[in-house]
Amino acid sequence: MLRENYATWLVGSHELSLARPRIMGILDVTPEAFPDGKGGIDTRAAAERGLEMLDEGADIIDVGAAPVAPGQEPLASNEEAERVVPVIRALVAEGAIVSVNTSHPDVAKMCVRLGASIVNDATGFTNPDMVQVAAETDCGCVVMHWEHAGLGSHTPRREVLLDDSRPTRSAAPRPMTSQHRFTLPDEAPIMRQVMGFLGDQARTLMRAGVTHDRICLDPGAGFDKFADEDVVIQRATRSMASMGYPLLAAVSRRSFVGAIAGAAQPGQMDPATYGICISSIQNGARILRVHDVAGTAQAVNAFWAVSHKDSRQGFVALGSNVGDRLANITRAVQMIDDIPLTCVVSVSHAYETEPAYGIKTPVADAVAEIRTELHPLVLMGQLLAVEDALGRERNPEEAGHGPRTIDCDLVWVEGETHAGKRLTLPHPGLGERDFVLVPMEDLMHDPVRFLRHSGVNVVDPDDRVGHVMDDLGEIVWE
Template sequence: MLRENYGTWRCGRHEIGLTRPRIMGILNVTPDSFSDGGKNLDPEAAIQRGLQMLDEGADIIDVGGESTRPGHRPVSPKEEAERIVPVVRGLVAEGAVVSVDTRHAEVAQLCARLGASIINDVTGFTDPAMVQVAAETDCGLVVMHWDQGGLGTHAPRRQVVLDESRPARPEQPRPTVSSHRFTLPDEAPIMRQVMGFLGDQARTLMRAGVQRERICIDPGPGFDKFADEDVVIQRATRSMVSMGYPVLTAVSRKRFVGAVSGVEDAAARDAATQGICISAVANGARILRVHDVAGAAQAINAYWAVSHKDSRQGFVSLGSNVGDRLSNLARATQLIDEIPLTCVAAVSHAYDTEPAYGIATSVANCVVEIRTELHPLVLIDKLLEVEKSLGRRRADAKTRDPKKPGTAARTIDCDLMWVEGESHQGAKLTLPHPRLGERDYVIVPMEDLMHDPTRFLTHGGVTVLPREQRVGAVTSDLGPVAWE
């Protein structure tokens, strides 16, 4: 299928596809961050918040242990590590893609060893020690622009209102009054500085041995920049995208967001943040760093669905061991075909399979091949609605163990197994399905839909077990599923 963007961002063992926008959830483990300081100081609370963000739609969790708001107290690498290491370790253990927001090479190196996949350096890898860490790991890298001397546009005194999250910038002198007045400074000199720095630092990393595919750039909104300058930079997003690196948009709750929206309270700027994020995505940015993951995911998913043709292949495993099993499979397939922005492309035969995972009776299973334009987390909600409409009652998500499949009888079970170009980790959804390669009752039906599912799945990073080692062995062919 032809796509507008085939780009990927290589981040350690993860390969993040950029055919659609990705959300980086902000997890500040600090007492003094500008809009959420102190909320996640307890490591367990921070880990739970990170896992919650995954279920809300985050693809990446960005963990930070040092605030850079005006008047902040710089922390030592030791203190920063004490704050974030338990959180990084806990999230990595859950399979999350973890980014570490640090300017300290020692902390970056330690977190990389613990399994962090991304190093997000606000100083843009200007420290040779950070460049060395980058070269010695396989992490994805965020190169951010921050010139503490400012961009030199000599904005009027009335504009010197700085981002709460960043160190103060000395007040600039008033410019000479000209007969030609413009609402914003000239774009060219600003973008020469910003893009020149980002390009130089990216090349420094590549000369040190870092692959280009690991590098992402961030223009650093709010870091010693006036609101007018930040607006100019955001309007030039397409120019930054043309540099050939993924562009990260990190505008969440910044002062300039308040300036353009009229919202004083930083924590109340999420709607305005989402508006700017949509503009960035429209101009080619593909990673969005936000505090309000749920709101951003809702806004971006809706925007993407109505603005881009982005049909993806997927596979849903259906199973039934109650009542008229074949009718249950057929009705579930019909309901899946009725999901908005989704259609059924093909359906395997139904197969009788041995009980698995503690189920007492044999199960009728099939696999449905779909095409969908929905975000996987939106799609899984629709599949759960299909289950509910056919009388399936799952255990409460707050009390059940997501790593242990349910053993109760069910009229229908709808498992989203695989979606083209998608990987996700969370209690609500894991893609590819973590048990896909061990299920005979999925692999065998997939043979009806393609020549070699083992090769197909292996190419997508799924380990498929030999048939004698699988669970839920197929015992007989029950024939076609009459769903149309």
């Protein structure tokens, strides 16, 4: 049985837990995708789309200047940089984990300096200059199998050996193994080639000084491979996962997906992509590179919830400054405990706290410790539903800081970091909020040490906002 993978993928300053599947959203910055009306690219619209994908469930945004495909001439490095740099800069400023999809070492180096956390190289780090970029930085590295890419984008594509024949050069792919009278070609020679290439390139990176836990492997679905070969490779996902590196499934809208699902247009292939992604996850892949983030997230979250026991600790900050404040908090706790795949473990006392962030009146605050098996974005949706059910009214002009019957802030979830307008984890204000940190002392011995160990910057008590003024007593919710 395949051992569950609880590895961490180190990418730049981020430690990405692979205890559950992660989604890499594809953001192709092209004039066709984001026209500015003048024949150029609206980079602001591209960055906004990247932020939308974060809210849809993406953990990583993979930014490329053009879709990478066999037979397609690559962009010059200066043109590629002009497209991706403004978008990457904007996404990094919002705290996103960003991957740059490039085979140009100068572009990769520039983007990593700007804060990109991952270099996704379709040529599999066969260019020594790209290996040097990886060695000189702390970026995560996606090594993709594409034998015909040779030693770089400008090298003539070479054909692999077919049995004992001599190598040939051609624009069309040749089979990786001889054809037999069976529905699929033999697995062994195909996987020797794919896994051999990936293993060799991973070792090349490690010899250059890149640590094992920064390297991710991608078998390169659709890149100079026949549909039959792609299916063979997908069926061998378990073997590739056993190599010990994080494994990326990049099957979204590949031609073999349409071939096996009967879908002619790329946009029609998304449901089939969900199915292949779930198969990949079941066999050990943990990163999914997809176009349709929202649909993939929904399919994967549902699959994961019903097939894996994955309970996480979390904390929800609760506040009320309208009506019977303690009753509002009590009812909110009861409703949170009723959320599917979620339970309340314990609740702090309620505390009277100073107004903060533009709020006019004192607030009653508490913190609930929970266990949940829901994806954080799904749980956030449930918490917003609790606010709505308790009559919270939102005034856009008050930027979320107006009077509220109840405020349910998901501030921390075990093993989770996320950036986005809808949810950021850990909560960006967690380390400065006295009205959260003091109630957490009721739930654990030393919340400051706990949070700092989790990477949260906790400020000194005198520098905090919303200081606690009085203990309002226990919340009796059970």
